Amino acid sequence: MSKAKKQVFSAVKAAKANARERVGQPPPERILPDPKQKRAIKEKHRQTLADLINRTGEEQ
Numbered sequence: 001m002s003k004a005k006k007q008v009f010s011a012v013k014a015a016k017a018n019a020r021e022r023v024g025q026p027p028p029e030r031i032l033p034d035p036k037q038k039r040a041i042k043e044k045h046r047q048t049l050a051d052l053i054n055r056t057g058e059e060q
Helices: 011-023 034-040 049-057
Strands: none
Touching: none
8 A cells, every 4th residue: 555645735725724714614606697698588589570560559
C-alpha cells in the first residue's frame, strides 16, 4: 500500500473555511430571467388574418 499524500496548506481554502464558520454558508445563486428571452417565448403562433379582423371589429 502506498502512503497517503500529504495535504498542502492553502491560504485561500483556510480563509474561506474560516469565513464559513463565522458567517455561515452563502445563499445559493439565483438566475434572473432574461426579459428578451421571455418576450420571445410568449408568442408561439402568429395571429391569423381572420383573428385580426375579428379583434379589430370587436373594439369599434
